[in-house]
Amino acid sequence: MCALSNKLIGSRILSIHDASQFAVGQRWLSETETEQGLGLLTQIEGRMLTLLFPATEEIRHYAMDAAPLARYQLFVDDIGSHQAGWNFRVEKIETKQGVHHYFGTRQDSGEAVTVIETQLAANVATSHPLTRILAGKVHRLDLYRLRQQALKYFGQWQQSGVVGLLGARAELLPHQLYVADQVANRALPRVMLADEVGLGKTIEAGYIIQRRLLTGRSKRLLIIVPDALCHQWLVELQRRFGLTVSLFDEQRCEQSLSGEQAVFSTEQRVLIPQSLLQHPLWSDELTEVNWDLVIIDEAHQLNPTSAAGLKIRQLCPAETGLILLTATPEQAGLRAHFDWLTVLDPQRFHDYPAFCREQEDYHQLADIAATLATDHSLSTSQIDVLTEKLGQQEFATETSEQRHHLLTELLDRHATGRVMFRNSRSHVGGFPKRILHDYPLTSDSKADWLLQLLKQQRGEKFVLICASSSLALELAEFLRVKAGIYAALFHEQQTLIERDRAAAYFANPEEACPILICSELGSEGRNFQFVQHLILFDLPAHPDTLEQRIGRLDRIGQASEVHLHVPLLGWQDQVRFTWYQAMAAFAQPNAIGSGLFAQFRDQVAALEQLSSPEHGPLQTLATATQTAAQELREQVAQGRDRLQELNACRPAAAEQLVNSIEAITEQLPLRKFLLQFWEHFGLEYDSLDQLTGWLRPTEHLRVPLSGINDEGLTVTFDRNYALNHEDVVYLTWDHPHVQEALELFAREPFGSTCVGLLNNRALAAGTWFLEVNFKTEILAPAHLAGQEFYPPQLLRVFVDSTGRNLSERVAAEALEAQLRHVDKKQARLILKQLRSPIQQLLGSTWEPAEQLQQPLIERAQQRLQTQLGQQIERLRYLSTRNPAVTAEDIEQVRRRQHTLMQALTAPVLQLDSIRVIVNVPQ
Numbered sequence: 009m010c011a012l013s014n015k016l017i018g019s020r021i022l023s024i025h026d027a028s029q030f031a032v033g034q035r036w037l038s039e040t041e042t043e044q045g046l047g048l049l050t051q052i053e054g055r056m057l058t059l060l061f062p063a064t065e066e067i068r069h070y071a072m073d074a075a076p077l078a079r080y081q082l083f084v085d086d087i088g089s090h091q092a093g094w095n096f097r098v099e100k101i102e103t104k105q106g107v108h109h110y111f112g113t114r115q116d117s118g119e120a121v122t123v124i125e126t127q128l129a130a131n132v133a134t135s136h137p138l139t140r141i142l143a144g145k146v147h148r149l150d151l152y153r154l155r156q157q158a159l160k161y162f163g164q165w166q167q168s169g170v171v172g173l174l175g176a177r178a179e180l181l182p183h184q185l186y187v188a189d190q191v192a193n194r195a196l197p198r199v200m201l202a203d204e205v206g207l208g209k210t211i212e213a214g215y216i217i218q219r220r221l222l223t224g225r226s227k228r229l230l231i232i233v234p235d236a237l238c239h240q241w242l243v244e245l246q247r248r249f250g251l252t253v254s255l256f257d258e259q260r261c262e263q264s265l266s267g268e269q270a271v272f273s274t275e276q277r278v279l280i281p282q283s284l285l286q287h288p289l290w291s292d293e294l295t296e297v298n299w300d301l302v303i304i305d306e307a308h309q310l311n312p313t314s315a316a317g318l319k320i321r322q323l324c325p326a327e328t329g330l331i332l333l334t335a336t337p338e339q340a341g342l343r344a345h346f347d348w349l350t351v352l353d354p355q356r357f358h359d360y361p362a363f364c365r366e367q368e369d370y371h372q373l374a375d376i377a378a379t380l381a382t383d384h385s386l387s388t389s390q391i392d393v394l395t396e397k398l399g400q401q402e403f404a405t406e407t408s409e410q411r412h413h414l415l416t417e418l419l420d421r422h423a424t425g426r427v428m429f430r431n432s433r434s435h436v437g438g439f440p441k442r443i444l445h446d447y448p449l450t451s452d453s454k455a456d457w458l459l460q461l462l463k464q465q466r467g468e469k470f471v472l473i474c475a476s477s478s479l480a481l482e483l484a485e486f487l488r489v490k491a492g493i494y495a496a497l498f499h500e501q502q503t504l505i506e507r508d509r510a511a512a513y514f515a516n517p518e519e520a521c522p523i524l525i526c527s528e529l530g531s532e533g534r535n536f537q538f539v540q541h542l543i544l545f546d547l548p549a550h551p552d553t554l555e556q557r558i559g560r561l562d563r564i565g566q567a568s569e570v571h572l573h574v575p576l577l578g579w580q581d582q583v584r585f586t587w588y589q590a591m592a593a594f595a596q597p598n599a600i601g602s603g604l605f606a607q608f609r610d611q612v613a614a615l616e617q618l619s620s621p622e623h624g625p626l627q628t629l630a631t632a633t634q635t636a637a638q639e640l641r642e643q644v645a646q647g648r649d650r651l652q653e654l655n656a657c658r659p660a661a662a663e664q665l666v667n668s669i670e671a672i673t674e675q676l677p678l679r680k681f682l683l684q685f686w687e688h689f690g691l692e693y694d695s696l697d698q699l700t701g702w703l704r705p706t707e708h709l710r711v712p713l714s715g716i717n718d719e720g721l722t723v724t725f726d727r728n729y730a731l732n733h734e735d736v737v738y739l740t741w742d743h744p745h746v747q748e749a750l751e752l753f754a755r756e757p758f759g760s761t762c763v764g765l766l767n768n769r770a771l772a773a774g775t776w777f778l779e780v781n782f783k784t785e786i787l788a789p790a791h792l793a794g795q796e797f798y799p800p801q802l803l804r805v806f807v808d809s810t811g812r813n814l815s816e817r818v819a820a821e822a823l824e825a826q827l828r829h830v831d832k833k834q835a836r837l838i839l840k841q842l843r844s845p846i847q848q849l850l851g852s853t854w855e856p857a858e859q860l861q862q863p864l865i866e867r868a869q870q871r872l873q874t875q876l877g878q879q880i881e882r883l884r885y886l887s888t889r890n891p892a893v894t895a896e897d898i899e900q901v902r903r904r905q906h907t908l909m910q911a912l913t914a915p916v917l918q919l920d921s922i923r924v925i926v927n928v929p930q
Contacts, residue, residue: 029079030057030072031106033126038068039076039143045130046080062091062130078143078843080125082110089129096121137760137922138850142843144836146761149829152923154684155759156781156820159802159920161676162750165741166799168672170665172219175742177248177730178211180669181564182662183431188215189665191429192225195791195900197301197329198352202430203656204597205335205555206439206563210241213303213333214249218742221251224790226300226329228276229253232320233305235281236500239508241305242279247734250715250744253277261290270296282309285316295322300791301329308334312347321351335559336552336602337428352427356891373397373418374651380415381654394418412660419655426893428652433597435653441569442562444594446585449577454545455486457575461543462493462522469514470523470573471536472543473557477501477527483545484525499527528553537565543573547584549609551593551601558594580616586626587612590633600640608633678741679725685749688758691716699729700736711752715745754800760920763835764827766927775927776842777814778849779823780805782857783920784864786911794908797875798868802920803860805853809845813856827925838926846924854917861917869912876905 034049036059045063052058055072070077082088086098088110100111108125140146165171172192173185183203191197192215201209220226231253233241238255245251254275256264261284264271271293272278284290302324310316324330330352337345342364349357357363376390386394398417404410433439449457462470474480477499487493496514498507514524515538524536528548542561548554562570572594576585588594591604611629615622686693690709694702704720705713715737723737724730730738739746752758766777782803788794806815806823830838839846879901887893 029106033107033124035080035125035128036077037080037139037143039078039145041068042139042143042145044068046128047077048126048130076144080128081108087115088112088123089131090121090123091127091129093129096123137757137919138847140757141761141839141922141924142847144839146763146832146835146839147759149762149764149827150684151688151759152762152764152921153759153824154681154688155753155921156802157681158685158750158753159783159800161681161741162754163799163801164676165672165750166795167797168668169796170668170672172222172742173215173665174669174673175218175249175738175740176211176215177727177734177738178208179564179731180666180727181208181436182659182666183436183657184208184212184215185665185669186657186662187212187429187431188219189661191331192216192219192223195225195904196327197331198324198427199330200307200332200334200337200348200352200428202334202337202428202652204430204432204599205559206566206597207431207433207436208564209333209335210244210305211248213305213331214245214251216331217245217301217303218249218251220301220329222742222747223793223796225793226791228297228300229278230272230294230297230299230302230323231277231279231305232282232285232302233279234309235283236507237305238279238281239505243508250737250742251277253279255279256284256290257281258284258287258290261293272297282306282316285310285319291319294319299323299328301331303331303333305333307332307348308336308344312344312351317347317351324351326354335556337430349427353894355894356427370651377415377418377651377654380411380418415654416658419651429656430652431656432599432653435657439564439597440562440566442558442595443569443571445571445573447573447575449575452577454575454577455483455490458483458543458545459487459491459493461573462487463491465541466522468522468541469539470541470543471526471539471560472523472545473526473528473560474545475528475548479545480525480527487523493523494521496521496524498524535563535565536560537563537567540566540568541571541573543575545575547574547581547588549584549612551588551591551598551605554588554593555598555601562597579618579621582621583612583615583626583629586630587633590630591637600637603640604633604637607636672741676741678739678746682739682746682749689713689749689752696722699726700724700733703737711756713745713748760922762921762923763830763838764923764925765830766823766925767826767828767930768927769929771927771929773927773929776809777818777925778807778809778846778853779923779925780807780850780853780857780919781921782853782861782917784857784861784915784917786908786915788908788911792904792907794911797872797908798864798912798915801864803857803917805856805860807849807853807856809849811849811852815856815860823925838924842924846922850919850922857917861915865912865915869909872905872908872912876901876908880905 030049030052032049032052036047036049038044038047038059038061043064044061044066047059047061047068050058050060052072057070057072057075057077059068059070059077060066061068082098082101084098084101087095088098089095095115096110096112097115098110098112102109102111110123110125112121112123113119114121170189173188178184184207187201187203191199191201191212197216197220201212203209203212217226217229221229231241238257242253242255245253254260254277256272256275256278257280261271264274271290273296280294284294302320304310304320310320312320320330332348332352337348343360346357346360346363349363373393376386376393379386379390394414398414447457458472472483474483480497480499484495484497487495496510498510502510510524513519514521515536523543524539539561542558544554544557548557558570558572574585574594576582587608591598591600593601608629615626615629683693686703689711690706691713692704692706696702700722701724702720703716703723705716705718721737722735723739724733725739727738730736737743737745741747766775782805783800784803785800786794786798804815804820805813806818806820807813880898883893883898883901887895887898
């Protein structure tokens with residue numbers, strides 16, 4: 009099959025410097041100035057030639073016998089470009105008075121045309137390898153080799169299945185990778201990430217963003233976060249993922265308003281504070297842009313039926329990706345939780361009473377799922393339920409594969425499983441122990457107690473969280489005046505920069521800052537897992553708020569026990585402390601806080617209002633709370649939360665992701681590749697130790713590279729080192745610098761032409777060969793991620809001077825060992841002598857390349873048909889049993905399959921690089 013051979017690129021160039029060969033109207037290419045484009049011979053006077061280069065409007069004069077010119081000529085089946093902008097295929101050629109007349113057919117209309125070569129477009133592919141090599145433009149042998157490596161690695165990276173999951177400055181935690189992979193691969197991700205506090209929802213969101221951007225599934229990104237967390241998100245995306253986003257606060261919006269474009273259309277990746285959703289002007293400007301993906305952090309802070317919630321519905325119509333992040337999805341009640349689910353999938357979640365009934369039905373399913381996840385046998389009643397739910401009479405459960413298949417089917421039918429992912433700490437494991445220290449106070453103030461605590465545990469670092477910024481300011485001033493202790497402050501009256509400076513000052517081990525004092529603002533978003541002591545200066549009214557506070561320290565990355573210090577002064581403190589102890593809120597993560605708050609908040613509030621202590625009613629409240637907490641935890645263990653845990657992380661699939669990341673990291677030698685790249689492109693790398701090095705640009709920098717400043721930077725290839733040294737740049741195949749290096753070879757001619765000398769005494773001196781590399785790729789919309797099935801690949805064709813195809817007999821690796829570099833002057837002489845036979849030989853290499861391409865196409869078609877076919881069948885089957893799976897879900901996969909199959913019928917095959925090899929035995 010003949011693919012799109014791109015013979016537009018394969019135009020031919022001759023160079024015979026004989027006076028009889030020159031004629032006015034001919035088109036020539038300058039060997040020394042290929043960037044001038046195609047020249048037009050306008051005058052011959054004696055032995056002098058005058059050429060006009062229309063592309064640059066430059067005129068050049070040459071001596072006929074020494075003109076560095078190469079004749080430009082199209083051949084039959086070549087595609088040429090007319091100066092009017094349309095293309096034509098050559099069918100016949102006539103030469104009249106030395107000027108070529110091309111007869112052919114227009115590509116766009118099929119009309120028969122005659123094109124004189126004077127009418128050819130001046131802009132030719134001067135960077136193309138054929139043009140360059142026939143004009144004598146060659147690169148070093150080692151740069152040619154580096155190009156082959158780069159394009160090979162690029163294709164392997166694109167097809168790895170873990171693009172975007174490689175490069176985070178984060179531990180390879182299976183539950184995070186699984187969620188990110190599941191969400192990022194969807195054609196239209198509309199989900200809620202509801203992992204418990206401390207499990208890394210922000211990292212999951214970063215993975216999703218990175219993967220969708222790198223695979224082309226998303227381009228325009230909007231991130232909406234609480235005002236206090238804007239700068240932290242900026243820093244986290246840059247530090248962990250190397251991702252740059254643009255912060256649009258009110259000041260930035262005002263500056264952008266004067267332009268002609270919509271305010272938010274000037275950037276592809278935008279971050280805004282939540283308050284902007286309620287701004288009378290900027291909220292309307294947000295809807296002027298079609299966002300591919302919208303991410304909302306701390307979604308529970310927004311009411312889905314409020315003005316801000318309605319604005320989100322406008323921003324996120326059904327065709328826009330939407331990801332909500334919240335650790336407490338039901339903090340505002342089950343109804344608010346249902347309203348958010350309605351925003352995500354209005355077709356599925358439209359009946360609140362029915363939704364409530366469904367929640368109760370999941371208890372029996374969770375019990376069955378838990379049994380299938382172990383080696384225990386199913387009971388008779390469980391088999392009866394499975395029969396009813398799955399519509400089958402018999403179930404094979406003898407092997408782990410059979411049990412896994414049944415578990416997958418069951419979990420797929422869990423209604424919120426498609427739109428909600430919720431991992432729990434108990435399911436993930438590996439968290440530290442919490443140790444409670446309570447301090448009943450009688451007459452001493454809490455401030456005096458605080459001062460004594462800091463003196464007694466000198467050398468330790470403490471985070472203190474209290475309800476208001478005014479109290480935080482008072483405590484900081486007290487410590488400064490009373491004991492000369494300077495606290496870092498973090499509250500909502502500060503600017504973002506001031507908050508970041510305070511957090512950095514506190515975290516700096518060289519600063520003797522023992523305490524960071526936060527208002528309630530500090531209990532969400534900010535992470536201080538390097539601290540082991542949390543002071544709960546006052547106890548909040550809602551259990552979820554208490555859990556948010558504790559979660560600032562008790563989270564992934566915390567290596568030690570977490571000590572909770574609670575001063576108790578007065579009756580209100582005693583009521584809340586007793587109530588929280590009864591529900592075990594201090595001892596363990598508290599996933600049932602919202603339910604208990606809804607049940608007991610009136611009783612708690614009534615007790616707090618008493619003018620004198622009533623220990624009897626308080627004990628009654630504690631007993632009732634303890635009983636209710638036990639019942640709720642049993643329901644959670646048996647009910648839908650357990651199902652959500654199992655569905656949010658399938659261990660086998662999650663481990664496979666971890667293994668794939670480790671495998672691709674080991675198989676593709678990034679450090680070796682970058683060391684060669686830096687050497688060729690003018691960057692200097694000094695190894696500091698086994699794990700790090702100093703990278704800086706030199707005066708020989710060949711191209712500008714983003715992220716490399718004049719002062720240089722410290723880099724590492726080691727994940728563990730990067731986790732412990734945030735100031736060091738962590739380089740992976742996902743990193744923007746690495747991507748920029750790979751893309752340089754994909755879009756620029758570096759290393760695309762080369763002459764090498766062969767040292768083989770078994771061959772006659774002067775024997776020469778042609779090595780041609782073709783690049784094959786498919787043309788399809790970027791959001792379909794066709795490269796996952798058919799990445800850009802190189803096809804090598806190796807022929808001798810007679811045109812014999814020796815590709816299978818002469819392996820590239822064996823050949824490299826016998827080659828040596830040739831200087832540019834000698835290379836140009838060789839190419840002048842071989843110019844005509846090279847162009848003739850090149851035509852014979854297209855057919856072998858197409859033959860090599862065919863099995864790649866067939867394998868890709870088979871993978872595409874199998875994988876997406878299985879997806880379609882699975883979704884079709886599920887749609888009959890799970891209303892969360894819609895016809896549109898199935899149609900999206902079907903459209904992707906059809907479009908990619910069409911693209912695979914005619915991949916683009918184009919010339920990528922050429923190497924001329926001449927045998928000169930030493």
